[in-house]
Amino acid sequence: MLLGWLAWTERSVDLAVLAGLAVVVRAAFIPYVLRRQIRAFRWRMRERHAAHRVTGHALAAVAVAIVAWFVFQQTLASAFPQVGGALPFVLLLQGLLMLATRGNTIVQVIGYLEEENAVVYAGALFAQGFPLFVEVVVFLDVLGVVLVGVILSIQRDVTGTLEESALEELTG
């Protein structure tokens, strides 16, 4: 929506195409593939002790948001006075938190997408005229498609599910 608004105000065809691409890839393609993957997907689907950690994850997410906002106000708020300027930083850190603390593959994809969205949002909000902005966002979309479409499919097809013993090689 932000990209669409920017495209309208700046009368930019590039940004309009980018907004369309964002809708197609982020709002339609990736959620569609993820939904299909979840049905047939057993690889790292379950997390150890996930059920009783929901509250902990929610509390951690709130704590990270508060810390990110506080750090932004103390360091970068004067350089980025735009309304909602702290939001991309909060999203970035929450995405990182999700990647670092969750073992479920699908959740990790969502964490990565959250990070990606934070960057696109920050680029649109702060750095209008950022060179290669369109190319960078398209590239991130390509990577998202590769991540979701290719590697998840390989994970599903190679063995179906992940056994602890299969990961012995990755210890140490």
Added chain:
Amino acid sequence: MTVDAPTLALFGLLASPSAAALLALVPNDRVSEASARGGSLAAFLSAVFLLASGTSGQWGAYLGLDPLSAVFLIMVTGIYATSSWYSKRYLRSVHQPFLTPQVYYALVSAFAFSMVFTLVVSDLGLMWIGVEATTVASALLIVLERKPSSVEAAWRYTLIASAGLTIALFALLLLYTSTGTLNAFALAARPPPATLPVEMAVALALVGYGTKVGLFPMHTWLPDAHSEAPSPVSAMFSGVLLPTALYAFLRVYRVLPAPAPASIRYLLLAFGIATALVAAFLVQRQRSYKRLLAYSSMEVMGIAVVGVAIGGVALYGALLLLLAHAFAKSAAFYCAGNVLRATGTSKIDELSGVGRSMPWTGAGWLLSAAAVTGAPPFGTFLGELLIVVGSFEAGLPWVGGVVAVAILIAFLGVNSQIGRIVLGDPTPRAIAVGAEREGGFGVAYLNLGVALAIGIASLPYLSRAVVAAASLLGGRGP
């Protein structure tokens, strides 16, 4: 219209791996193999020409070369060439590979192209795209052997490296907002004032690109990807991917007026020292020899980052270390690949005495293990020595002491374990290996020779370029 020789060489540098990647897709194994070998040799010769001619400057708004990029180009194209050469024998031993030889060679060339692209662009945004493209091109190479652990390693690599690079992109956004340009050459010629947003951009770039360099604590993808990838690709990961990511950071670091603010230098020191020490200790407890080599690479990267932080002669030492390490570590991975092909295991406990049945590979492996851990007279020794001496010169003797301890611990860990595998009492698995017939050690000895030459001789053009590259970053030659 006439085109001058350096422009032609630059074109050749970019065109060779990309053409090789396309040609490799022709459905004929020989063509695929020849395209990768030919493309990599052409790219290497172009890099040598650019280094020898001392080419420096910009081509349009987006391409640029200087001694720093020239030194890294030699590393990348050199290892691309030897890995392409070594791949044929290795691929023959992989049962039911996930990728056809066509796709494998196409991805290897695309991987090399993305690194070359990173090194020849002058725009930091394009450089970021280049580093991110290395992830896309190389992730599928990790799953060649179709094992669950390989797929898991590819997954971790893609996710962690991409997450780190997102932080690097944030750094570039900050930098652009503060300076209004992302042209690395223009920013280095007229450094902006070291304001808080600029310093934060450099710090975030360190964390972001540092993830791909393998700095602690963002290193967790590194041992998995290096150990699960096929050996020729592991050689490219360890030898040149990590330095390429460090190069991207150095371009952002160079935006700061020299000497860099103390806060940034201490941040670099903290990351470098922590990485070198953690890796040196982790080397001791490895059960897989490929992970052992991966942690050794991590330790070297940590020491190189310390050299960058100290500056002066230590920075020259860091560049020399990266250069010699690239050739020595790739030699170690080729030898490890030979042993893996012959024995079918990468577990240290299951192997002992392989040197009896594989004397050439065994000797090469022992020498390359000594070379990667900084034994004299290899170039890595000279590089590490200069970093330690540089830290004393800079009035930071404790840094020199800690670095020396990390070097010693890693040296003992790597050499004792590889020494036991090669020279110990033969285990049944080692005895079962037939006499060495297939070869595959030639490229290892070639690269080992380069690492040795860097240490004992002033190589024409290269030594001069390394001094010039160090000067660009605020360092100096010995």
